Amino acid sequence: MKKGLVLLSFLLFSTTLFAADVNLSLERLYEQQNTITTTQKVTNQDIEKVNPIEALEVLKNVPGILVQKTGDTGRTDPSIRGFGDNCRRIMVLIDGKPEFMSLFGCGVSHSMLAGNIDRVEITKGPDGVLYGSGALGGVINIITKTPTKPLEGSIDVSFGSFNTQNAKVYVGGLQSNILYEVAANKITSDGHLPNSQYNATDLYEKLGYVFRDGSSLIFEAKQFQGVKHEPKVRKQNGDPFYGDNYWEDYHRNSYQLNFDKFFSRGHLSIRGYRNDGDHKFSNNWHSKDSLTGAMANYDWEIGDDNLLKIGADYKQQEGELLSQKEGGPMQIGNWKLYEYAFYALDKHNFTDKLTAVAGVRYNNSLFREQDWNTALPKVS
Numbered sequence: 001m002k003k004g005l006v007l008l009s010f011l012l013f014s015t016t017l018f019a020a021d022v023n024l025s026l027e028r029l030y031e032q033q034n035t036i037t038t039t040q041k042v043t044n045q046d047i048e049k050v051n052p053i054e055a056l057e058v059l060k061n062v063p064g065i066l067v068q069k070t071g072d073t074g075r076t077d078p079s080i081r082g083f084g085d086n087c088r089r090i091m092v093l094i095d096g097k098p099e100f101m102s103l104f105g106c107g108v109s110h111s112m113l114a115g116n117i118d119r120v121e122i123t124k125g126p127d128g129v130l131y132g133s134g135a136l137g138g139v140i141n142i143i144t145k146t147p148t149k150p151l152e153g154s155i156d157v158s159f160g161s162f163n164t165q166n167a168k169v170y171v172g173g174l175q176s177n178i179l180y181e182v183a184a185n186k187i188t189s190d191g192h193l194p195n196s197q198y199n200a201t202d203l204y205e206k207l208g209y210v211f212r213d214g215s216s217l218i219f220e221a222k223q224f225q226g227v228k229h230e231p232k233v234r235k236q237n238g239d240p241f242y243g244d245n246y247w248e249d250y251h252r253n254s255y256q257l258n259f260d261k262f263f264s265r266g267h268l269s270i271r272g273y274r275n276d277g278d279h280k281f282s283n284n285w286h287s288k289d290s291l292t293g294a295m296a297n298y299d300w301e302i303g304d305d306n307l308l309k310i311g312a313d314y315k316q317q318e319g320e321l322l323s324q325k326e327g328g329p330m331q332i333g334n335w336k337l338y339e340y341a342f343y344a345l346d347k348h349n350f351t352d353k354l355t356a357v358a359g360v361r362y363n364n365s366l367f368r369e370q371d372w373n374t375a376l377p378k379v380s
Contacts, residue, residue: 039121040121041120042062042119042122043119047114052114053166053187054114055109055113055117055120056076056092056109058117059120059122062122064081065079065080065122066078076109077107078090078140079137080122081124089133089135090134090140091132091135091139093139094141094144095141095220096141096269096271096295097256097273098275099112099254101277102290108250110228111200111202111252113224114185115168115169115170115202115204117143118145118146119143120143122140123138123141124137129359144183146206147172147174149173151171154170155169156169160189161192162191163189163190164190165187166185167185167186169184172206177209177210177212179206180208181204181205181207182203182204182206183204184202185202185203186202187200191231193231195231195244196228197228198226198227198228198229199227200226200227202222202223202224203222203224204221206218206219206220213261216258219258220254221253221255222252222254224252224253225249225251226249226250228248229246230248231246248279248282251277252275253277254276256272257271265302266298266301268296269295270295273292273294274292276289277290283324283325284325284326286322289319292318293316294313294314296311305350306346306347309345309346310344311344312343313340313341314339314340314341315338315340316336316337316338317336317338318334320334321333321334338366339363339364341361341362342362344360345358346359
């Protein structure tokens with residue numbers, strides 16, 4: 001009996017120590033790391049003050065960023081230093097994974113709801129060396145919540161004008177080395193104008209394993225479905241009125257598998273991901289798209305004043321237009337774009353006020369039967 005009690009006590013003590021190590025590993029994984037470029041952060045406290053419907057709404061109080069909204073539940077498109085037409089030339093990431101529609105290269109901002117955001121990090125300026133030409137204006141990384149307790153959760157329900165209702169549910173936990181999370185976000189609204197109603201559902205799941213040595217393997221999935229109506233402006237006796245029951249139905253899914261490993265002076269990150277979408281509009285538009293990719297990079301602190309980042313990434317973009325209104329501007333059919341790249345970027349701090357950053361990126365793209373080979377140098 002005594003041996004059993006001693007063994008049980010030892011197991012409980014070991015589990016407690018292991019859980020503490022896992023928490024330390026998570027803190028190291030999600031804390032702000034030393035970066036090549038200057039990064040601004042929108043914290044969880046800032047997000048709660050704004051109480052946004054969409055994730056990119058939290059940027060409206062960030063200096064140097066202009067956020068344009070088409071109604072309370074329409075698109076939310078940020079602009080950084082003049083770049084950002086429908087999220088083009090601005091790389092939007094979710095937990096480090098690119099998030100855009102392959103058919104047009106733009107972000108579907110209203111499919112990124114705010115029910116599961118922990119913080120948002122913004123890097124301004126050209127980052128083509130790290131992310132390609134899609135990051136010419138800057139990078140926006142939406143970082144989701146990560147549980148740190150055995151069981152945690154929240155329910156947030158809010159009501160607004162025009163019969164707007166927003167419900168957010170979050171449940172997660174960290175049991176020894178197992179991390180899990182489920183979140184849901186439901187929004188309905190009659191809209192601020194006739195025929196501007198909105199109905200969207202966003203689901204998010206996370207499951208991971210955190211090792212004692214600081215490495216982690218985490219799988220994430222996201223499903224979005226939303227129908228938004230857009231009023232058409234016309235003239236009748238010189239006065240504008242809104243008519244035509246025009247609507248857009250969006251289905252978007254994403255999946256990613258992340259592996260992170262920390263060393264004494266380095267950080268290895270490997271990501272595999274896939275996004276796909278199915279869009280139907282009332283004017284007979286129907287399109288599908290997908291983005292499949294993988295990326296790997298290593299941050300190496302060569303010295304106290306020098307940080308080297310090396311990496312590679314691969315993308316396979318596919319788009320298909322199944323139908324459109326008569327006389328539409330595009331051709332019915334499908335296309336594919338394959339792309340891979342290698343890059344290196346080095347940052348050296350000479351003094352507190354003098355820093356040099358230099359890098360190079362090799363990019364290779366294959367679109368149908370055409371090849372492009374480019375090298376993009378960067379010195380600042």
